[in-house]
Amino acid sequence: MRRLxxxxxxxxxxxxxxxxxxxxxxxxxxxINALRSDPQALDSLWISIITFDRxxxxxxxLTELAMFQLPEISCPQSGPTHTGKALEILYEKVQxxxxxxxxSQKGDWKPLFFLFTDGKPNDLLVYRNMIPKxxxxxxxxxxxxxxxxxxDDSLLKELTNDVxxxxxADTTTLKQFxxxxxxxxxxxxxxxxxxxxxxxxxxxxxxxxxx
Amino acid sequence: xxxxTVKSTxxxxxxxxxxxxxxxxxxxxxxxxxxxxxxxxxxxKEKQDHNQKERLKKITTDYLSRIKNNEGGNYYLDEIxxxxxxxxxxxxxxxxxxxxxxxxFFFNKGYANQDLIKGEEKNGKWFASASFRNKLFPLNLDxxxxxxWLNYFQICVNLSRGVKKMHQMGLSHSDLSYxxxxxxxxxxxxxxxDLDGLVVPGVFQAEVIGTADFxxxxxxxxxxxxxxxxxRKLPNRLTDLHALACLIYMxxxxxxxxxxxKVHDLDTEKDDLLSMGEKALFVEHPTNKINKIKLNQIxxxxxxxxxxxxxxxTITGPYLSKLFEKAFIDGLHNPMQRPTADEWEIALxxxxxxxxxxxxxxxxxxxxxxxxxxxxKCPFCDTKHKGTLPVLDFYYQFKPTVWKPENHRLMVYNNQxxxxxxxxxxxxxxxxxxxxxxxxxxxxxxHNNKWVFVNQKLTSLKDLTEDKEIAIGEMxxxxxxxxxxxxxxxxxxxxxxxxxxx
Numbered sequence: 227m228r229r230l231x232x233x234x235x236x237x238x239x240x241x242x243x244x245x246x247x248x249x250x251x252x253x254x255x256x257x258i259n260a261l262r263s264d265p266q267a268l269d270s271l272w273i274s275i276i277t278f279d280r281x282x283x284x285x286x287x288l289t290e291l292a293m294f295q296l297p298e299i300s301c302p303q304s305g306p307t308h309t310g311k312a313l314e315i316l317y318e319k320v321q322x323x324x325x326x327x328x329x330s331q332k333g334d335w336k337p338l339f340f341l342f343t344d345g346k347p348n349d350l351l352v353y354r355n356m357i358p359k360x361x362x363x364x365x366x367x368x369x370x371x372x373x374x375x376x377x378d379d380s381l382l383k384e385l386t387n388d389v390x391x392x393x394x395a396d397t398t399t400l401k402q403f404x405x406x407x408x409x410x411x412x413x414x415x416x417x418x419x420x421x422x423x424x425x426x427x428x429x430x431x432x433x434x435x436x437x
Numbered sequence: 438x439x440x441x442t443v444k445s446t447x448x449x450x451x452x453x454x455x456x457x458x459x460x461x462x463x464x465x466x467x468x469x470x471x472x473x474x475x476x477x478x479x480x481x482k483e484k485q486d487h488n489q490k491e492r493l494k495k496i497t498t499d500y501l502s503r504i505k506n507n508e509g510g511n512y513y514l515d516e517i518x519x520x521x522x523x524x525x526x527x528x529x530x531x532x533x534x535x536x537x538x539x540x541x542f543f544f545n546k547g548y549a550n551q552d553l554i555k556g557e558e559k560n561g562k563w564f565a566s567a568s569f570r571n572k573l574f575p576l577n578l579d580x581x582x583x584x585x586w587l588n589y590f591q592i593c594v595n596l597s598r599g600v601k602k603m604h605q606m607g608l609s610h611s612d613l614s615y616x617x618x619x620x621x622x623x624x625x626x627x628x629x630x631d632l633d634g635l636v637v638p639g640v641f642q643a644e645v646i647g648t649a650d651f652x653x654x655x656x657x658x659x660x661x662x663x664x665x666x667x668x669r670k671l672p673n674r675l676t677d678l679h680a681l682a683c684l685i686y687m688x689x690x691x692x693x694x695x696x697x698x699k700v701h702d703l704d705t706e707k708d709d710l711l712s713m714g715e716k717a718l719f720v721e722h723p724t725n726k727i728n729k730i731k732l733n734q735i736x737x738x739x740x741x742x743x744x745x746x747x748x749x750x751t752i753t754g755p756y757l758s759k760l761f762e763k764a765f766i767d768g769l770h771n772p773m774q775r776p777t778a779d780e781w782e783i784a785l786x787x788x789x790x791x792x793x794x795x796x797x798x799x800x801x802x803x804x805x806x807x808x809x810x811x812x813x814k815c816p817f818c819d820t821k822h823k824g825t826l827p828v829l830d831f832y833y834q835f836k837p838t839v840w841k842p843e844n845h846r847l848m849v850y851n852n853q854x855x856x857x858x859x860x861x862x863x864x865x866x867x868x869x870x871x872x873x874x875x876x877x878x879x880x881x882x883x884h885n886n887k888w889v890f891v892n893q894k895l896t897s898l899k900d901l902t903e904d905k906e907i908a909i910g911e912m913x914x915x916x917x918x919x920x921x922x923x924x925x926x927x928x929x930x931x932x933x934x935x936x937x938x939x
Contacts, residue, residue, distance in 0.1 A: 227696060227735065228705065263554050265562040265569065266616075268576060290736075292568070292575045327703040331734060335705055416616075416649065 230270040230335040230415050231288055231324060235312050237343035239279040240304035241376065246344060246395035247301050253400035258296050260408040266415050267408075268292055270335070274319065278312035280305045288323045307345040310352025313360055320363050336366030338414055340407060341385070343371070344395055346378040357385055366414060371403060440472060443525040443532065447498060452525060452534055454478040463631075470537070478525065479633075480532035490524070492641045493533060493633060497521050500635075503606055509868040517599045519630045533633055541626060542619040549579040561615030564589075564622055565684070567691040567742040570801070574738045584622025585803035586689075586817075587792055591625025593685045594785045598868055599629045600681050601778035604674055611636040611672035613680035614648035615687070636672060643672040649713075650693060653679035654770055657714030675772035682764035685781060689753050691742035694719055694765050697728030719765035721745050752816045754791050754806035756784035786866050790847045790859075796820055807848045811937055826937040827881070827888050827915045831930050833862050840931055847932075849881045849888065849915065855923075860895065862928040881915065888915035888936075897925035 236250065254275075261267045274288040277299060285297055320337060327333030339360075347353040360368070368386035372379050373395040382389045390406075392399050438457045445452070454469035454477070461468040466479040485493070501520055504513050514520055514536075521533040538558065547554035549572075563569055569578045596618065603610055610617075612634060619628045636643045642664075646656055653676035662669040670676070686694045697720035701711035712718075718728040735743045742748065751758045760776040768774030776784075791807045797820040805815045807828070814821040827849040832840040847859060854877035858866040864874060878894040891912045892898050898907040901920040907913045913921065917936040923929055 228709075259553060262576060263557060265560060265566060269562075269566060269568065327700055327705060327708060329700055329703075330698070330731075332698070332700055332708065333703075333705050 228270060228332055228335050229272045229290075229325070230411075231272045231274065231320075231337040232411055233288075233316060233320065233337060233339045234273070234275045235309075235316060235339070235341045236275060236277045236299065237279070237307060237309070237345065238277040238299060238301035239307040239345055240302055241307075241345050241374075242301045242395070243303050245397075246373070246400075247299065249395055249397040249400045250342070251299055252397055253404040254299070255296055256401055257404040257408045258291075258294065260405065261291055261411065264408075264412050264415075267412055270415050271411065274323070275299075276312060276315060276319070277301075278308050280308060282308060282312045282315045284315065284319060288319070306348035307343065308349050308352075309341075309343060309347035310349035310354075310356055313353065313356035317356065317359050317363065336364055338411060339365045339368045341368070341370045341382070342373065343377055343382070344373045345376050346381055350381075353381070354384070360385065367410070369407075369410065373400075441469075441527070443478060443527045445523045445534075446526050447494065447524055450523060452476070452478055452523070466532075474537055476522075476534050476536050478532050479521075479535055480527060480530050484529070485531040488641060490531060492635070492637065493521065493524050493531070495637065495640075496633065496635060497523055497533065500606060500608065504602065509602075512868045513599075513602055516626065517595055517602070517629060518632060519628060521633055538619060538628065538630070539626075541621045541624055542628060544582060546579040546581055549577050550575070559619050559621055561618040561620045561627070561684075564592075564620050565615045565687040565691065566739075568736065568738040570691065571738040571741065582622070583801075584625070587789065587804040588622045588625040589688045590785050590789050590792075592620055592622065592627045593688055594782055595625070595627040596629070596684060597681065597778045597782040597785060599627070600677055601782060603635070604677070604778060607638065609636045609638065609672065609674040609677050610680075611643040611677070612645055612647050612651075613677055613684065614651040615684065616648055618684075620688075638673060645672075647672055647676070647680070650687075651680040651683050652676070652713065653772065654714050654717040655772060657710055660714075675775060678775040678777065679764070679768075679772070681778060681781065682761070682768075682775065685757075685785075686750070686761060686765075689757075690748065690750065692720075692730070692739070692745075694721070694761075695728075695769075696720065696730075698731035698734060699728040717769055719769065721750050722766060748816060752806060752808075754788045755809070756787045760784050782867070787845055790845070793822065793826070793848055793850055796823060807846075807937075811939075813938060822938050824883075825888065825939055828935045828937050829932045830935070831859070831932055833928075833930055843930070851881070851883045853881045855879045855881070855890070860923040860930060861926070862930060864928075884912075889913065890915055890921075895923060897929070898923060899925070901931070 261271060268291055271291040272288050273291060273294050275286040276282060276284050279302055324337060325334045369388045370382040370386055371390045371392060372382055373392040379389050379391055392403055440453055441456050442451050442453050454471055456469060466481055468477050468479045470477055501522060504510055519535050519538060521535050523534040525532045542559050544554050544557050544559060568574045570583060571577055617629060617631045619630060634644060646652055646660060655670040656672060656676055659668055659670045683694060695713055695717050699712060700708055701716050702708040718725060720728050720730050730743050730745055732740055732744060750761045760780060763774055763776050788806060792804045793807055795803055795805055795815040795818060797818050800815060800818040800820060802817040805817060807813055813826060829847040831843040831845045833843055835841040856877055857874050858864045860878060879890055879892045881890050889912045892907050892909055899922040900907060900913050901922050915934055919934045921932050
């Protein structure tokens with residue numbers, strides 16, 4: 227009945243080219259498989275993936291987990307990080323996608339939003355402009371992941387208190403991070419209906435949680 | 438990878454486990470296997486305080502020996518519970534020793550179309566949901582995993598017994614849900630796991646309010662109050678009974694009894710709190726229909742089981758229907774009215790005596806409960822029953838020459854067995870039966886176009902209508918209106934035969 231929509235915004239800017247994007251693909255597919263092995267997640271989860279570099283692409287519109295097909299994510303060899311523009315698209319999509327409660331129809335659970343980036347927004351003005359709008363969407367949780375030395379935690383902190391910093395974007399780290407993401411989502415799908423807010427499970431030891 | 442040795446804080450026994458650096462991780466514990474794979478060492482992630490350790494000690498000593506030393510002890514410890522048997526300390530961390538799960542609780546095949554969950558645990562949720570049974574669902578479970586409808590009654594019998602035993606010992610589970618049970622439909626088995634959080638009333642309070650879908654309305658409705666507020670309701674024996682009723686309803690009907698179409702608030706969280714708490718209403722309430730499931734708002738995979746007109750709760754038969762009404766109408770907001778685990782067990786077992794095999798070889802459920810009509814049909818595939826159906830009603834001797842009905846029926850099908858608990862009023866069909874009592878005393882069969890009963894063990898069987906004794910090895914014909922005395926001993930019953938579907 228009620229769906230739990232989950233949005234992923236993934237940085238595919240030039241700096242992700244090479245090993246990082248491979249690692250990301252690998253980690254994402256591990257996460258999807260983990261979620262697909264969880265009957266509770268399969269009951270309610272809907273997933274959308276939006277990538278951003280110079281362009282913003284909704285590569286997977288919001289889809290039921292069991293029907294979800296993960297595409298290979300690629301990135302250009304160089305180019306800017308338009309995080310702000312990505313937030314604009316997210317804002318539009320969420321407004322269209324989410325089923326709101328009406329007197330005769332039950333609405334969706336509050337959506338979850340994960341942002342993964344290895345740099346800082348090149349469109350800072352747009353980014354800052356979008357922050358209050360994104361917050362107004364009333365997400366159940368917004369979790370940002372900053373990977374590598376170039377990612378700017380403090381800018382992400384303007385969007386949410388839950389910022390996870392990864393020292394790099396290699397296969398092991400990303401795999402562990404997305405395992406944690408899937409645990410967070412599973413916990414989210416379990417805590418729905420108990421009147422509790424989404425609590426983050428403890429992150430794996432290799433990850434710095436910036437709070 | 439290394440093998441670690443740890444020591445019990447109670448007995449001084451030592452245990453070993455394999456640490457490969459990547460334990461199975463649950464919400465509260467990391468789980469490691471012993472080298473012989475006979476037990477696991479489950480180590481708590483968080484430091485256990487004095488009270489928690491005391492509780493673990495009680496569970497692994499007092500309560501364990503109470504189960505072990507009572508009738509049916511082996512049944513409970515081998516089949517129904519994964520009961521913690523000992524406590525260990527390891528580098529300041531607390532852990533428990535738990536027997537390993539039986540291999541039948543791991544998927545042999547899992548999904549029909551891929552191997553993703555092959556070998557994984559059969560968490561109860563897989564078999565409560567409707568989606569996984571739908572062959573069109575991309576991740577449907579293989580038919581070889583699903584079992585027959587009859588098996589789900591057996592699963593529920595086992596769960597009811599598990600709850601019954603805890604309540605008899607004064608314990609309550611406090612977080613009974615499909616996440617804390619393993620289920621194997623093929624053998625009709627169920628096993629309760631994660632039993633380290635049991636609530637001993639007055640000694641250890643519940644630490645969590647439970648799992649969504651199973652939290653009792655009064656607990657949700659009062660969760661905003663402080664834990665010491667006298668109006669605050671915490672999980673207890675009566676909330677277990679709500680959870681048990683929900684589990685049984687979900688295993689038999691693959692939908693939730695309270696999740697209907699009524700919207701109480703436009704805010705999702707508030708709406709959910711109201712519809713499962715203060716304003717909770719049975720989706721099949723016979724007079725108040727406002728919370729009826731709206732089929733057009735249901736996921737397409739779930740529609741078959743969500744259709745309460747096509748598959749109302751009454752397909753579970755007269756005994757269970759009455760209990761569902763007690764649980765979700767009378768007792769929903771009045772916990773004292775909820776059926777006990779014992780009542781569920783009896784009603785489930787009696788219902789299995791009413792079950793018939795569907796004649797349609799392609800029927801997904803294979804079994805259904807006789808609907809008390811003269812022209813029975815399978816509610817799942819609408820296949821009508823062909824041929825006569827003997828219905829046996831049991832009577833007991835109230836005083837000499839006066840026989841009263843037991844309100845217990847047995848539907849006969851080809852090769853069905855009769856047991857001691859049918860014959861003798863003093864024998865109850867429960868986990869305490871001895872092996873000898875589980876041996877059939879005779880069977881029914883359709884032979885040369887006649888229904889007959891073949892006597893294998895009854896020493897004083899008598900056909901009262903024809904005034905004829907039937908010796909062991911002989912058979913008697915089952916005809917309409919015939920009366921049969923099963924035993925002349927005290928407690929021996931009389932059966933009255935009705936032939937339905939003539």
